[in-house]
Amino acid sequence: MVLTRRDIDPSESPLAYYGSELRRLREAAGFKQQRLGDIIYCTGSLIGMVENGRRIPTRDFSERIDAALGTDGHFSRLVGLVLRSVLPTWFRAYAEMEARATFISTFQAQVVYGLLQTEAYAKALLSVEFPDRADDIAAARIERQRILGRDEPPALMVVLDEALLHRNVGGREVMRNQLSHLLSFADRPWVQIQVMPFSSGEHSAMTGSFNLLRFDREPDLFYRESYDSGHMTANSQLIKQRSVGYARLQADALSPRESALLIARVMEERYGDQPALA
Structure with a gap:
Protein backbone atom coordinates (compact mmCIF):
# COMPACT_ATOMS: atom_id res chain seq x y z
CA MET A 1 0.00 0.00 0.00
CA VAL A 86 9.34 15.33 19.38
CA LEU A 87 10.52 16.02 22.92
CA PRO A 88 7.95 17.60 25.27
CA THR A 89 8.00 21.38 24.87
CA TRP A 90 8.91 21.95 28.51
CA PHE A 91 11.90 19.58 28.23
CA ARG A 92 13.52 21.00 25.09
CA ALA A 93 15.39 23.81 26.85
CA TYR A 94 17.04 21.29 29.16
CA ALA A 95 17.93 18.96 26.27
CA GLU A 96 19.63 21.87 24.48
CA MET A 97 21.70 22.72 27.56
CA GLU A 98 22.49 19.06 28.23
CA ALA A 99 23.93 18.78 24.72
CA ARG A 100 26.24 21.76 25.41
CA ALA A 101 27.37 20.78 28.90
CA THR A 102 30.93 19.69 29.59
CA PHE A 103 30.11 18.10 32.96
CA ILE A 104 26.82 16.44 33.98
CA SER A 105 26.07 15.23 37.49
CA THR A 106 22.80 13.44 38.14
CA PHE A 107 21.03 11.63 40.96
CA GLN A 108 18.16 9.39 39.89
CA ALA A 109 15.76 8.00 42.46
CA GLN A 110 13.27 6.08 40.31
CA VAL A 111 14.49 5.43 36.76
CA VAL A 112 17.78 5.15 34.88
CA TYR A 113 19.02 8.51 33.58
CA GLY A 114 17.88 9.13 29.98
CA LEU A 115 21.41 9.18 28.56
CA LEU A 116 21.96 5.63 29.86
CA GLN A 117 18.60 4.04 28.97
CA THR A 118 18.22 1.31 26.39
CA GLU A 119 15.55 1.87 23.77
CA ALA A 120 13.41 -1.00 25.11
CA TYR A 121 13.57 0.39 28.66
CA ALA A 122 12.66 3.88 27.42
CA LYS A 123 9.69 2.53 25.43
CA ALA A 124 8.43 0.60 28.44
CA LEU A 125 8.55 3.72 30.60
CA LEU A 126 6.95 5.98 28.01
CA SER A 127 4.21 3.56 27.02
CA VAL A 128 2.53 4.11 30.39
CA GLU A 129 1.76 7.79 29.71
CA PHE A 130 2.20 7.98 25.94
CA PRO A 131 1.06 4.63 24.48
CA ASP A 132 0.57 6.10 20.99
CA ARG A 133 3.85 8.04 20.94
CA ALA A 134 6.20 5.85 22.95
CA ASP A 135 8.27 4.77 19.93
CA ASP A 136 8.76 8.33 18.69
CA ILE A 137 9.65 9.82 22.08
CA ALA A 138 11.98 6.90 22.82
CA ALA A 139 13.77 7.54 19.51
CA ALA A 140 14.21 11.17 20.55
CA ARG A 141 15.59 10.04 23.91
CA ILE A 142 18.09 7.73 22.22
CA GLU A 143 19.10 10.60 19.94
CA ARG A 144 20.11 12.58 23.03
CA GLN A 145 22.66 9.88 23.83
CA ARG A 146 24.75 10.76 20.78
CA ILE A 147 26.60 13.32 22.91
CA LEU A 148 28.32 10.43 24.72
CA GLY A 149 29.82 9.26 21.41
CA ARG A 150 31.57 12.54 20.63
CA ASP A 151 35.34 12.78 20.38
CA GLU A 152 35.14 14.96 23.51
CA PRO A 153 32.00 13.83 25.36
CA PRO A 154 30.80 15.48 28.55
CA ALA A 155 31.96 13.96 31.81
CA LEU A 156 28.95 12.13 33.24
CA MET A 157 28.72 11.42 36.96
CA VAL A 158 25.68 9.28 37.90
CA VAL A 159 24.33 8.18 41.27
CA LEU A 160 21.40 5.74 41.05
CA ASP A 161 19.22 4.72 43.96
CA GLU A 162 19.31 0.95 44.44
CA ALA A 163 15.51 0.89 44.25
CA LEU A 164 15.49 1.49 40.49
CA LEU A 165 17.59 -1.64 39.95
CA HIS A 166 14.79 -3.68 41.47
CA ARG A 167 11.87 -1.91 39.79
CA ASN A 168 10.85 -4.23 36.95
CA VAL A 169 10.33 -1.97 33.94
CA GLY A 170 9.29 -3.82 30.79
CA GLY A 171 9.92 -7.34 32.07
CA ARG A 172 12.95 -9.44 32.98
CA GLU A 173 14.63 -9.35 29.57
CA VAL A 174 14.33 -5.57 29.27
CA MET A 175 15.73 -5.09 32.75
CA ARG A 176 18.53 -7.58 32.26
CA ASN A 177 19.61 -5.78 29.09
CA GLN A 178 19.30 -2.40 30.81
CA LEU A 179 21.51 -3.42 33.72
CA SER A 180 23.97 -5.02 31.32
CA HIS A 181 24.02 -1.72 29.43
CA LEU A 182 24.91 0.12 32.63
CA LEU A 183 27.81 -2.29 33.18
CA SER A 184 29.05 -1.61 29.65
CA PHE A 185 30.03 1.92 30.70
CA ALA A 186 32.63 0.64 33.16
CA ASP A 187 35.43 1.17 30.63
CA ARG A 188 34.29 4.64 29.56
CA PRO A 189 36.74 7.12 31.12
CA TRP A 190 34.20 9.96 31.08
CA VAL A 191 31.33 8.03 32.70
CA GLN A 192 31.13 7.11 36.38
CA ILE A 193 28.15 5.17 37.76
CA GLN A 194 27.57 4.71 41.48
CA VAL A 195 24.68 3.11 43.36
CA MET A 196 23.21 4.48 46.57
CA PRO A 197 22.48 1.24 48.48
CA PHE A 198 19.50 0.68 50.75
CA SER A 199 21.97 0.22 53.60
CA SER A 200 22.97 3.90 53.42
CA GLY A 201 19.65 4.93 54.93
CA GLU A 202 18.86 8.64 54.70
CA HIS A 203 20.99 10.76 52.37
CA SER A 204 21.25 14.29 50.94
CA ALA A 205 18.84 13.74 48.02
CA MET A 206 15.82 12.29 49.77
CA THR A 207 13.67 14.99 48.13
CA GLY A 208 14.18 13.44 44.69
CA SER A 209 16.12 13.33 41.44
CA PHE A 210 18.09 16.31 40.12
CA ASN A 211 20.80 17.23 37.61
CA LEU A 212 23.69 19.68 37.68
CA LEU A 213 25.17 20.94 34.40
CA ARG A 214 28.52 22.68 34.07
CA PHE A 215 29.87 24.52 31.04
CA ASP A 216 33.15 25.97 29.84
CA ARG A 217 31.86 29.53 29.37
CA GLU A 218 28.38 29.66 30.88
CA PRO A 219 26.96 29.60 34.41
CA ASP A 220 26.22 26.25 36.02
CA LEU A 221 22.61 25.06 35.93
CA PHE A 222 20.43 23.08 38.31
CA TYR A 223 17.54 21.07 36.86
CA ARG A 224 14.66 19.18 38.40
CA GLU A 225 11.44 17.98 36.80
CA SER A 226 7.98 17.13 38.02
CA TYR A 227 5.08 15.31 36.37
CA ASP A 228 4.67 17.61 33.38
CA SER A 229 7.21 20.39 33.75
CA GLY A 230 10.87 21.08 34.33
CA HIS A 231 12.58 23.68 36.50
CA MET A 232 16.00 24.97 35.46
CA THR A 233 17.89 27.72 37.27
CA ALA A 234 21.33 29.31 37.47
CA ASN A 235 20.78 30.47 41.07
CA SER A 236 24.31 30.36 42.50
CA GLN A 237 23.27 29.70 46.10
CA LEU A 238 21.08 26.75 45.13
CA ILE A 239 23.79 25.32 42.88
CA LYS A 240 26.34 25.65 45.68
CA GLN A 241 24.03 23.79 48.07
CA ARG A 242 23.23 21.05 45.57
CA SER A 243 26.89 20.67 44.56
CA VAL A 244 27.85 20.08 48.20
CA GLY A 245 24.89 17.73 48.52
CA TYR A 246 26.02 15.83 45.43
CA ALA A 247 29.54 15.44 46.82
CA ARG A 248 27.98 13.92 49.94
CA LEU A 249 25.90 11.60 47.77
CA GLN A 250 29.00 10.33 46.01
CA ALA A 251 30.76 9.82 49.33
CA ASP A 252 27.82 7.84 50.76
CA ALA A 253 27.25 5.76 47.61
CA LEU A 254 29.11 2.58 46.73
CA SER A 255 32.32 3.00 44.77
CA PRO A 256 32.07 2.49 41.00
CA ARG A 257 33.55 -0.99 41.36
CA GLU A 258 31.26 -1.94 44.24
CA SER A 259 28.33 -0.49 42.32
CA ALA A 260 29.13 -2.61 39.27
CA LEU A 261 29.23 -5.72 41.46
CA LEU A 262 25.83 -4.86 42.94
CA ILE A 263 24.31 -4.19 39.51
CA ALA A 264 25.67 -7.51 38.24
CA ARG A 265 24.32 -9.37 41.26
CA VAL A 266 20.83 -7.86 40.92
CA MET A 267 20.91 -8.58 37.19
CA GLU A 268 21.60 -12.27 37.78
CA GLU A 269 19.49 -12.85 40.89
CA ARG A 270 16.42 -10.85 39.86
CA TYR A 271 16.47 -10.89 36.07
CA GLY A 272 18.53 -13.94 35.17
CA ASP A 273 17.20 -17.17 33.71
CA GLN A 274 14.51 -18.61 35.94
CA PRO A 275 13.98 -22.37 36.34
CA ALA A 276 10.79 -23.67 34.76
CA LEU A 277 7.97 -24.45 37.17
CA ALA A 278 7.31 -28.14 37.76
Whole structure:
Protein backbone atom coordinates (compact mmCIF):
# COMPACT_ATOMS: atom_id res chain seq x y z
CA MET A 1 0.00 0.00 0.00
CA VAL A 2 1.34 3.45 -0.98
CA LEU A 3 -0.19 6.49 0.67
CA THR A 4 -1.93 9.15 -1.40
CA ARG A 5 0.10 12.31 -1.70
CA ARG A 6 -0.78 14.99 0.84
CA ASP A 7 0.41 18.54 0.36
CA ILE A 8 2.16 19.84 3.48
CA ASP A 9 3.72 23.18 4.32
CA PRO A 10 7.48 22.55 4.76
CA SER A 11 7.71 25.53 7.13
CA GLU A 12 5.14 23.99 9.47
CA SER A 13 7.63 21.93 11.50
CA PRO A 14 10.97 20.09 11.21
CA LEU A 15 8.99 16.91 10.43
CA ALA A 16 7.08 18.65 7.63
CA TYR A 17 10.32 19.99 6.14
CA TYR A 18 11.93 16.55 6.34
CA GLY A 19 8.92 15.01 4.58
CA SER A 20 8.87 17.61 1.82
CA GLU A 21 12.60 17.18 1.24
CA LEU A 22 12.23 13.41 1.07
CA ARG A 23 9.46 13.71 -1.51
CA ARG A 24 11.36 16.31 -3.54
CA LEU A 25 14.63 14.39 -3.67
CA ARG A 26 12.95 11.02 -4.20
CA GLU A 27 11.05 12.35 -7.19
CA ALA A 28 14.20 14.07 -8.52
CA ALA A 29 15.91 10.68 -8.40
CA GLY A 30 13.04 9.13 -10.36
CA PHE A 31 11.91 6.71 -7.62
CA LYS A 32 8.38 5.73 -6.71
CA GLN A 33 7.71 5.31 -3.00
CA GLN A 34 7.62 1.53 -3.29
CA ARG A 35 10.88 1.41 -5.25
CA LEU A 36 12.71 3.51 -2.66
CA GLY A 37 11.22 1.36 0.08
CA ASP A 38 12.53 -1.76 -1.63
CA ILE A 39 16.01 -0.25 -1.82
CA ILE A 40 16.20 0.62 1.88
CA TYR A 41 14.30 -2.49 3.07
CA CYS A 42 11.06 -0.90 4.22
CA THR A 43 7.55 -0.54 2.80
CA GLY A 44 6.47 2.08 0.32
CA SER A 45 3.72 3.06 2.76
CA LEU A 46 6.36 3.96 5.36
CA ILE A 47 8.03 6.26 2.84
CA GLY A 48 4.63 7.82 2.19
CA MET A 49 3.87 8.29 5.89
CA VAL A 50 7.18 10.07 6.46
CA GLU A 51 6.60 12.27 3.40
CA ASN A 52 3.11 13.12 4.65
CA GLY A 53 4.34 13.96 8.15
CA ARG A 54 2.56 11.00 9.74
CA ARG A 55 5.59 9.03 10.90
CA ILE A 56 8.75 10.16 12.67
CA PRO A 57 11.88 9.00 10.80
CA THR A 58 14.64 7.26 12.74
CA ARG A 59 18.35 7.91 12.39
CA ASP A 60 18.84 4.50 10.76
CA PHE A 61 16.07 5.26 8.24
CA SER A 62 17.71 8.62 7.48
CA GLU A 63 21.15 7.12 6.94
CA ARG A 64 19.72 4.54 4.54
CA ILE A 65 17.83 7.27 2.65
CA ASP A 66 21.04 9.26 2.30
CA ALA A 67 22.82 6.20 0.92
CA ALA A 68 20.00 5.37 -1.52
CA LEU A 69 19.54 8.92 -2.82
CA GLY A 70 23.19 9.99 -2.60
CA THR A 71 22.25 13.04 -0.54
CA ASP A 72 25.55 13.37 1.33
CA GLY A 73 24.19 13.17 4.87
CA HIS A 74 21.32 15.62 4.25
CA PHE A 75 18.68 13.52 6.02
CA SER A 76 21.09 12.35 8.71
CA ARG A 77 21.54 15.99 9.64
CA LEU A 78 17.85 16.85 9.44
CA VAL A 79 16.73 13.93 11.60
CA GLY A 80 18.35 15.44 14.70
CA LEU A 81 16.08 18.48 14.39
CA VAL A 82 13.05 16.27 13.80
CA LEU A 83 13.72 14.10 16.84
CA ARG A 84 14.36 17.09 19.10
CA SER A 85 11.00 18.51 18.05
CA VAL A 86 9.34 15.33 19.38
CA LEU A 87 10.52 16.02 22.92
CA PRO A 88 7.95 17.60 25.27
CA THR A 89 8.00 21.38 24.87
CA TRP A 90 8.91 21.95 28.51
CA PHE A 91 11.90 19.58 28.23
CA ARG A 92 13.52 21.00 25.09
CA ALA A 93 15.39 23.81 26.85
CA TYR A 94 17.04 21.29 29.16
CA ALA A 95 17.93 18.96 26.27
CA GLU A 96 19.63 21.87 24.48
CA MET A 97 21.70 22.72 27.56
CA GLU A 98 22.49 19.06 28.23
CA ALA A 99 23.93 18.78 24.72
CA ARG A 100 26.24 21.76 25.41
CA ALA A 101 27.37 20.78 28.90
CA THR A 102 30.93 19.69 29.59
CA PHE A 103 30.11 18.10 32.96
CA ILE A 104 26.82 16.44 33.98
CA SER A 105 26.07 15.23 37.49
CA THR A 106 22.80 13.44 38.14
CA PHE A 107 21.03 11.63 40.96
CA GLN A 108 18.16 9.39 39.89
CA ALA A 109 15.76 8.00 42.46
CA GLN A 110 13.27 6.08 40.31
CA VAL A 111 14.49 5.43 36.76
CA VAL A 112 17.78 5.15 34.88
CA TYR A 113 19.02 8.51 33.58
CA GLY A 114 17.88 9.13 29.98
CA LEU A 115 21.41 9.18 28.56
CA LEU A 116 21.96 5.63 29.86
CA GLN A 117 18.60 4.04 28.97
CA THR A 118 18.22 1.31 26.39
CA GLU A 119 15.55 1.87 23.77
CA ALA A 120 13.41 -1.00 25.11
CA TYR A 121 13.57 0.39 28.66
CA ALA A 122 12.66 3.88 27.42
CA LYS A 123 9.69 2.53 25.43
CA ALA A 124 8.43 0.60 28.44
CA LEU A 125 8.55 3.72 30.60
CA LEU A 126 6.95 5.98 28.01
CA SER A 127 4.21 3.56 27.02
CA VAL A 128 2.53 4.11 30.39
CA GLU A 129 1.76 7.79 29.71
CA PHE A 130 2.20 7.98 25.94
CA PRO A 131 1.06 4.63 24.48
CA ASP A 132 0.57 6.10 20.99
CA ARG A 133 3.85 8.04 20.94
CA ALA A 134 6.20 5.85 22.95
CA ASP A 135 8.27 4.77 19.93
CA ASP A 136 8.76 8.33 18.69
CA ILE A 137 9.65 9.82 22.08
CA ALA A 138 11.98 6.90 22.82
CA ALA A 139 13.77 7.54 19.51
CA ALA A 140 14.21 11.17 20.55
CA ARG A 141 15.59 10.04 23.91
CA ILE A 142 18.09 7.73 22.22
CA GLU A 143 19.10 10.60 19.94
CA ARG A 144 20.11 12.58 23.03
CA GLN A 145 22.66 9.88 23.83
CA ARG A 146 24.75 10.76 20.78
CA ILE A 147 26.60 13.32 22.91
CA LEU A 148 28.32 10.43 24.72
CA GLY A 149 29.82 9.26 21.41
CA ARG A 150 31.57 12.54 20.63
CA ASP A 151 35.34 12.78 20.38
CA GLU A 152 35.14 14.96 23.51
CA PRO A 153 32.00 13.83 25.36
CA PRO A 154 30.80 15.48 28.55
CA ALA A 155 31.96 13.96 31.81
CA LEU A 156 28.95 12.13 33.24
CA MET A 157 28.72 11.42 36.96
CA VAL A 158 25.68 9.28 37.90
CA VAL A 159 24.33 8.18 41.27
CA LEU A 160 21.40 5.74 41.05
CA ASP A 161 19.22 4.72 43.96
CA GLU A 162 19.31 0.95 44.44
CA ALA A 163 15.51 0.89 44.25
CA LEU A 164 15.49 1.49 40.49
CA LEU A 165 17.59 -1.64 39.95
CA HIS A 166 14.79 -3.68 41.47
CA ARG A 167 11.87 -1.91 39.79
CA ASN A 168 10.85 -4.23 36.95
CA VAL A 169 10.33 -1.97 33.94
CA GLY A 170 9.29 -3.82 30.79
CA GLY A 171 9.92 -7.34 32.07
CA ARG A 172 12.95 -9.44 32.98
CA GLU A 173 14.63 -9.35 29.57
CA VAL A 174 14.33 -5.57 29.27
CA MET A 175 15.73 -5.09 32.75
CA ARG A 176 18.53 -7.58 32.26
CA ASN A 177 19.61 -5.78 29.09
CA GLN A 178 19.30 -2.40 30.81
CA LEU A 179 21.51 -3.42 33.72
CA SER A 180 23.97 -5.02 31.32
CA HIS A 181 24.02 -1.72 29.43
CA LEU A 182 24.91 0.12 32.63
CA LEU A 183 27.81 -2.29 33.18
CA SER A 184 29.05 -1.61 29.65
CA PHE A 185 30.03 1.92 30.70
CA ALA A 186 32.63 0.64 33.16
CA ASP A 187 35.43 1.17 30.63
CA ARG A 188 34.29 4.64 29.56
CA PRO A 189 36.74 7.12 31.12
CA TRP A 190 34.20 9.96 31.08
CA VAL A 191 31.33 8.03 32.70
CA GLN A 192 31.13 7.11 36.38
CA ILE A 193 28.15 5.17 37.76
CA GLN A 194 27.57 4.71 41.48
CA VAL A 195 24.68 3.11 43.36
CA MET A 196 23.21 4.48 46.57
CA PRO A 197 22.48 1.24 48.48
CA PHE A 198 19.50 0.68 50.75
CA SER A 199 21.97 0.22 53.60
CA SER A 200 22.97 3.90 53.42
CA GLY A 201 19.65 4.93 54.93
CA GLU A 202 18.86 8.64 54.70
CA HIS A 203 20.99 10.76 52.37
CA SER A 204 21.25 14.29 50.94
CA ALA A 205 18.84 13.74 48.02
CA MET A 206 15.82 12.29 49.77
CA THR A 207 13.67 14.99 48.13
CA GLY A 208 14.18 13.44 44.69
CA SER A 209 16.12 13.33 41.44
CA PHE A 210 18.09 16.31 40.12
CA ASN A 211 20.80 17.23 37.61
CA LEU A 212 23.69 19.68 37.68
CA LEU A 213 25.17 20.94 34.40
CA ARG A 214 28.52 22.68 34.07
CA PHE A 215 29.87 24.52 31.04
CA ASP A 216 33.15 25.97 29.84
CA ARG A 217 31.86 29.53 29.37
CA GLU A 218 28.38 29.66 30.88
CA PRO A 219 26.96 29.60 34.41
CA ASP A 220 26.22 26.25 36.02
CA LEU A 221 22.61 25.06 35.93
CA PHE A 222 20.43 23.08 38.31
CA TYR A 223 17.54 21.07 36.86
CA ARG A 224 14.66 19.18 38.40
CA GLU A 225 11.44 17.98 36.80
CA SER A 226 7.98 17.13 38.02
CA TYR A 227 5.08 15.31 36.37
CA ASP A 228 4.67 17.61 33.38
CA SER A 229 7.21 20.39 33.75
CA GLY A 230 10.87 21.08 34.33
CA HIS A 231 12.58 23.68 36.50
CA MET A 232 16.00 24.97 35.46
CA THR A 233 17.89 27.72 37.27
CA ALA A 234 21.33 29.31 37.47
CA ASN A 235 20.78 30.47 41.07
CA SER A 236 24.31 30.36 42.50
CA GLN A 237 23.27 29.70 46.10
CA LEU A 238 21.08 26.75 45.13
CA ILE A 239 23.79 25.32 42.88
CA LYS A 240 26.34 25.65 45.68
CA GLN A 241 24.03 23.79 48.07
CA ARG A 242 23.23 21.05 45.57
CA SER A 243 26.89 20.67 44.56
CA VAL A 244 27.85 20.08 48.20
CA GLY A 245 24.89 17.73 48.52
CA TYR A 246 26.02 15.83 45.43
CA ALA A 247 29.54 15.44 46.82
CA ARG A 248 27.98 13.92 49.94
CA LEU A 249 25.90 11.60 47.77
CA GLN A 250 29.00 10.33 46.01
CA ALA A 251 30.76 9.82 49.33
CA ASP A 252 27.82 7.84 50.76
CA ALA A 253 27.25 5.76 47.61
CA LEU A 254 29.11 2.58 46.73
CA SER A 255 32.32 3.00 44.77
CA PRO A 256 32.07 2.49 41.00
CA ARG A 257 33.55 -0.99 41.36
CA GLU A 258 31.26 -1.94 44.24
CA SER A 259 28.33 -0.49 42.32
CA ALA A 260 29.13 -2.61 39.27
CA LEU A 261 29.23 -5.72 41.46
CA LEU A 262 25.83 -4.86 42.94
CA ILE A 263 24.31 -4.19 39.51
CA ALA A 264 25.67 -7.51 38.24
CA ARG A 265 24.32 -9.37 41.26
CA VAL A 266 20.83 -7.86 40.92
CA MET A 267 20.91 -8.58 37.19
CA GLU A 268 21.60 -12.27 37.78
CA GLU A 269 19.49 -12.85 40.89
CA ARG A 270 16.42 -10.85 39.86
CA TYR A 271 16.47 -10.89 36.07
CA GLY A 272 18.53 -13.94 35.17
CA ASP A 273 17.20 -17.17 33.71
CA GLN A 274 14.51 -18.61 35.94
CA PRO A 275 13.98 -22.37 36.34
CA ALA A 276 10.79 -23.67 34.76
CA LEU A 277 7.97 -24.45 37.17
CA ALA A 278 7.31 -28.14 37.76
